[in-house]
Amino acid sequence: MEELVEKKDYAMEEMTINGKVVSFSPGETILEVARRSGIYIPTLCARADLASTGSCRLCIVKVEGVRGYVTSCTTPATPHMVVTTTSPEIETLRRGILELILSEHPSACLVCPIRETCEQFNAPSSKVGRVTGCNMCPNRNICELRQLVEYLGLKEIRYPFLYKDFPLERDDPFMDRDYNLCILCGRCIRICEENLGLSAISFIRRGHDTKVGTSFEELHVDGSCVFCMHCVDVCPTGALSVRGSKWYGYPDSETPTTCILCERGCELVIDTKWNKVMGAHPVRDMSIGKREYCVKGRCCLPALFNSADRLKYPAIRPDSGTIIHTEWDRAIEHVSDIVSHYDPREIAVLSSSHLTDESIYVLHEFARVYAESNIFYFKDAEIVFPSIEKSDDIFKDIKLLYVAEANSLTDETLGQFGSLEAIIIQDNYSSPMSSSPKVCAILPSTVFTEMNGTKTCADNRRKPVTKAAEPPGIAIPDWEITTRIGKALGSPDFRVKDFRTIQNHIQMHPWTIASVPMVQKDSLTYRGFSISELVPDFKVFVERRLEVKGEVHF
Amino acid sequence: MYELMEKAEIFNVHKMVVSAPDIARSLKPGQFVIVMGDEYSERIPLTVSDWDADTGAITLYVLELGISTLELGRMNVGDSLYAVTGPLGIPSEIKHYGTVALGGGCYGIGGIYPIARACKQAGNTVISIIEARYSSMFYHEKELHAVSDQVLHATSDGSRGKRGKVEDVITEMLENGVKIDQAFFMGCTQMLERCSEATRPYAIPTKVALNSIMLDGTGMCGACRVSIGGETKFACVDGPEFDGHKVDWKELNQRKSAYAEQEAIVYQAYCQGSEVPKFGSA
Numbered sequence: 001m002e003e004l005v006e007k008k009d010y011a012m013e014e015m016t017i018n019g020k021v022v023s024f025s026p027g028e029t030i031l032e033v034a035r036r037s038g039i040y041i042p043t044l045c046a047r048a049d050l051a052s053t054g055s056c057r058l059c060i061v062k063v064e065g066v067r068g069y070v071t072s073c074t075t076p077a078t079p080h081m082v083v084t085t086t087s088p089e090i091e092t093l094r095r096g097i098l099e100l101i102l103s104e105h106p107s108a109c110l111v112c113p114i115r116e117t118c119e120q121f122n123a124p125s126s127k128v129g130r131v132t133g134c135n136m137c138p139n140r141n142i143c144e145l146r147q148l149v150e151y152l153g154l155k156e157i158r159y160p161f162l163y164k165d166f167p168l169e170r171d172d173p174f175m176d177r178d179y180n181l182c183i184l185c186g187r188c189i190r191i192c193e194e195n196l197g198l199s200a201i202s203f204i205r206r207g208h209d210t211k212v213g214t215s216f217e218e219l220h221v222d223g224s225c226v227f228c229m230h231c232v233d234v235c236p237t238g239a240l241s242v243r244g245s246k247w248y249g250y251p252d253s254e255t256p257t258t259c260i261l262c263e264r265g266c267e268l269v270i271d272t273k274w275n276k277v278m279g280a281h282p283v284r285d286m287s288i289g290k291r292e293y294c295v296k297g298r299c300c301l302p303a304l305f306n307s308a309d310r311l312k313y314p315a316i317r318p319d320s321g322t323i324i325h326t327e328w329d330r331a332i333e334h335v336s337d338i339v340s341h342y343d344p345r346e347i348a349v350l351s352s353s354h355l356t357d358e359s360i361y362v363l364h365e366f367a368r369v370y371a372e373s374n375i376f377y378f379k380d381a382e383i384v385f386p387s388i389e390k391s392d393d394i395f396k397d398i399k400l401l402y403v404a405e406a407n408s409l410t411d412e413t414l415g416q417f418g419s420l421e422a423i424i425i426q427d428n429y430s431s432p433m434s435s436s437p438k439v440c441a442i443l444p445s446t447v448f449t450e451m452n453g454t455k456t457c458a459d460n461r462r463k464p465v466t467k468a469a470e471p472p473g474i475a476i477p478d479w480e481i482t483t484r485i486g487k488a489l490g491s492p493d494f495r496v497k498d499f500r501t502i503q504n505h506i507q508m509h510p511w512t513i514a515s516v517p518m519v520q521k522d523s524l525t526y527r528g529f530s531i532s533e534l535v536p537d538f539k540v541f542v543e544r545r546l547e548v549k550g551e552v553h554f
Numbered sequence: 555m556y557e558l559m560e561k562a563e564i565f566n567v568h569k570m571v572v573s574a575p576d577i578a579r580s581l582k583p584g585q586f587v588i589v590m591g592d593e594y595s596e597r598i599p600l601t602v603s604d605w606d607a608d609t610g611a612i613t614l615y616v617l618e619l620g621i622s623t624l625e626l627g628r629m630n631v632g633d634s635l636y637a638v639t640g641p642l643g644i645p646s647e648i649k650h651y652g653t654v655a656l657g658g659g660c661y662g663i664g665g666i667y668p669i670a671r672a673c674k675q676a677g678n679t680v681i682s683i684i685e686a687r688y689s690s691m692f693y694h695e696k697e698l699h700a701v702s703d704q705v706l707h708a709t710s711d712g713s714r715g716k717r718g719k720v721e722d723v724i725t726e727m728l729e730n731g732v733k734i735d736q737a738f739f740m741g742c743t744q745m746l747e748r749c750s751e752a753t754r755p756y757a758i759p760t761k762v763a764l765n766s767i768m769l770d771g772t773g774m775c776g777a778c779r780v781s782i783g784g785e786t787k788f789a790c791v792d793g794p795e796f797d798g799h800k801v802d803w804k805e806l807n808q809r810k811s812a813y814a815e816q817e818a819i820v821y822q823a824y825c826q827g828s829e830v831p832k833f834g835s836a
Contacts, residue, residue: 107711109710114748117744118744161688163690246821273815273818276819302819
């Protein structure tokens with residue numbers, strides 16, 4: 001509160017930029033005032049969310065009464081200051097600076113007359129290891145260097161090109177680094193230090209050999225890097241890239257959604273191409289306080305959700321024969337047939353904390369109507385009952401299990417079920433459990449990037465989950481599978497039109513969701529599956545972390 | 555078998571000298587081999603740049619462009635390739651043309667060398683034109699100089715020779731009245747197309763070595779099919795060299811990017827230098 005009052009005491013001062021009178025509060029730099037007033041000043045190293053160092057020199061401006069030119073990102077605004085941000089002379093100086101920067105950055109393509117057609121037809125070139133031009137660069141569509149070349153109308157680079165010839169750094173999980181593209185703006189170092197407090201990287205070596213690196217040039221995975229990839233997000237060049245997301249080119253669409261891999265529920269933007277998840281990154285214009293991404297949500301989603309192990313088509317086992325693929329109508333009919341053969345006391349539901357609120361709610365409804373509320377979860381390999389009236393005592397009478405997290409079911413757990421006859425699996429991936437002779441149906445469901453809904457997170461906020469990609473095969477959302485089974489069994493409770501109808505029900509019965517255990521942020525599993533099994537780089541990350549530090553945190 | 559005898563990297567292009575005596579004995583200019591790095595690798599068609607029937611060594615210049623070639627690039631001297639099949643494709647037609655212009659870019663700088671050598675031996679005047687982004691990206695030059703009457707350079711940044719591409723050099727030569735009786739080009743599809751367009755107005759017979767997606771290399775699968783003057787041809791058994799003025803470039807470009815999705819997805823689950831499944835399903 002004190003702070004607010006203090007701020008109010010300061011009167012807004014006035015200054016002039018390009019002949020326009022603008023107001024500012026003390027402490028603001030010329031660049032900040034200009035940006036706020038809608039006046040563009042080109043920069044490569046400065047960012048609104050980072051402390052300025054004035055290393056690229058492109059933001060130079062003319063201040064009346066001051067000799068030479070000053071960098072607007074480091075010069076505080078003063079009352080009655082008169083600033084000119086652009087003039088033929090300043091543009092010439094900026095072009096000269098940019099030319100010098102580009103003389104150490106593979107830039108032939110930037111001034112090449114056939115660049116556009118080349119990039120259009122040579123798209124697969126981005127799969128090369130060593131980037132020697134824009135058509136090979138994974139970052140070309142969001143490259144700030146290129147934007148500046150276009151803004152300043154640079155047509156020629158007068159200086160000979162110096163290739164630094166650093167070895168490619170591709171031995172770390174998730175991350176490819178090619179410091180031959182680096183312009184030493186230091187954004188990556190600053191974001192790591194200022195916003196994450198990690199300082200995993202710094203400038204190393206001196207003079208022409210200066211580069212960004214870790215202490216003793218050890219691998220990032222052995223150092224303090226947590227692979228949040230914020231360095232990649234702020235890099236103005238293509239020096240840093242997320243491995244799984246660098247070969248697809250430009251996304252067809254970007255969809256903001258919520259990552260539900262753990263209880264934190266970070267806001268995430270999903271890059272979609274070919275109707276598949278190709279990348280995930282924070283909102284581009286991120287602000288301090290939103291930085292909480294971990295390697296799971298930032299790097300694992302494409303490999304996790306495009307896995308070859310995804311279930312694509314419903315499968316049933318008719319009359320104790322072999323499992324066969326079928327269409328949804330027949331699968332639902334088969335499943336409801338089986339469920340109707342058992343008494344509610346003989347049925348139990350294994351739900352999953354990784355489901356959206358709607359899917360969880362419908363599973364609880366199913367359990368209430370058809371399974372005497374016999375519903376349980378796995379939390380850190382422990383069985384948890386949302387209802388205090390239930391315990392593992394119920395297991396001895398159970399004959400039919402409806403599971404949404406098949407891989408969590410160990411032999412030990414199954415041993416507790418004295419008279420288990422049948423299992424209905426509703427899952428994302430095929431698991432060893434699928435081959436059990438007791439399995440009578442396998443129903444493929446979508447992951448959270450392939451469906452709409454909401455998820456209640458640790459801060460007790462319900463956050464939106466938005467569909468960004470198409471599911472593999474004919475998989476449908478979990479809530480839809482459950483409602484279709486419920487409807488086929490005849491209960492009027494399952495006559496829902498879409499997920500919004502379920503949301504209305506959730507609002508009327510909020511305790512249902514409140515009773516569900518949440519996924520811990522350090523969890524290494526997704527819906528009962530070890531993420532390491534599905535994402536090889538994650539396995540490397542976890543194993544090295546355990547070896548070096550003895551623990552893994554996100 | 556197929557031991558790697560020598561290896562170097564020049565900006566993504568990996569020079570690989572492989573021991574393959576049977577192939578080295580019967581290779582002819584313009585032919586290619588199909589290589590598998592390990593038993594799970596893709597089959598990669600590669601133009602042979604040089605060979606020595608006595609030592610049994612063949613020289614390949616491999617452009618790193620995807621996981622299979624990435625893995626080739628990570629191999630070391632002493633490692634063995636799983637398989638090398640060849641020679642494949644129809645050899646270049648070598649005879650006395652008069653003046654022969656050869657254009658090479660990227661892996662084509664090494665690729666045009668045996669054709670230049672054979673043309674020189676057949677008594678032609680050989681002009682080799684090579685392109686790269688920067689002067690430091692040229693390779694195999696000493697050998698090329700030895701078999702060419704003239705070696706011309708084109709660089710994107712103008713650091714050596716003419717600023718521009720091979721087609722700019724060719725156009726300039728033709729405008730200056732240099733008589734070219736036959737042209738050979740090898741490089742990326744873009745470069746081949748532009749060079750063919752440059753020689754078309756002068757009606758210079760132009761051969762281009764096409765690099766369509768190839769699977770078996772023996773004419774069985776049809777993956778490498780290209781349209782030449784409206785006729786479907788297989789690059790593996792009818793080529794790889796075709797009349798540059800008759801190629802349907804649009805179709806070729808489209809066919810070459812047919813698996814962009816699968817290629818991108820494979821890299822999502824790829825883990826450098828560790829034992830992981832090589833192919834994800836799409």
